[in-house]
Amino acid sequence: MKLANYIFAEKIGQGAFGTVYKGHNAKTGESVVIKTENLDVAFSSIKHESNILNILYSKHCRNIPPTYWYGVNSALNQRALVMPFYEESLENITPPSRQIASKIIQSAISILSHIHDKYVVHRDIKPANFMIHQNELILIDFGLASFYVDSDERHIPPSKKQHIIGTPKYASWNVHRGEEYSRRDDLMSVVYVGLFLLYGHGESAPSEPSDFDKTSIFHPRNQWLMRQKNIGIIRDKTLDWKELSDFAEMVYGLSFQERPSYRDYIGKFRREE
Helix, strand or coil, rough: EEEEEEEEEEEEECCCEEEEEEEEECCCCEEEEEEEEECEEEECCCHHHHHHHHHHHHHHCCCCCCCEEEEEEECCCCCEEEECCCCEHHHCCCCHHHHHHHHHHHHHHHHHHHHHHCCCEEECCHHHHHEEEEEEEECCCCCCCCEEEEECCCCCCCECCCCCCCCCCCHHHHHHECCCHHHHHHHHHHHHHHHHHCCCCCCCCCCCCCCCCCCCCCCHHHHHHHCCCCCCHHHHCCCCCCCHHHHHHHHHCCCCHHHHHHHHHHHHHCCCC
């Protein structure tokens, strides 16, 4: 099957409303990822992701995927989004040395500083969404990204939520408590990425009751995850990595609308080099 200049090769993911394929450019041979989505979905995450990425790229944000093609795939009667295919994510790399882990965290903070400066929060920071390409870190999957300011560039007000946006295992402590998402929450998730680099997947969460909404902040598994993200437990887990511990203390102390001190955070990890 072909879409514009792109050839579908194999299915690599399946969701409730669409499918993700690996493919390649018919002219250049470059590997691509092709996201497809049913036309009748109430909210098009593909269209949203394409819009967010194009806005960020137009504002000179890099270390994010460019969009190669977006439109309707008439053969499948679906929307489709074509982007570069990246082979390796942080989730499947060999546990790195402390020095390399420090560089990864610095890169993650730097990427977030650039997208936050354009008023965007990612809202699904996790190892699987950080890809490694030509020795650089690339942040992918902006389907849940959002603007944290309104049309007048005023910060959105805080509000209470009952559902978790993003991946519960890496959602911030604030999000588990039902708080609105802001810049500090992307950075808290980087703390948990750091713990993954330090310990791997860590302790398994309790099994999930089948009759409970998995996104609810009151779900027993999500309540357990929230307790694991208490700053006291984070301190204990980061005893052997002072820079990560200091970073955690700083981002846990941020208020809802406060601008993070990205340069200071990066500077702390540079002490290890």
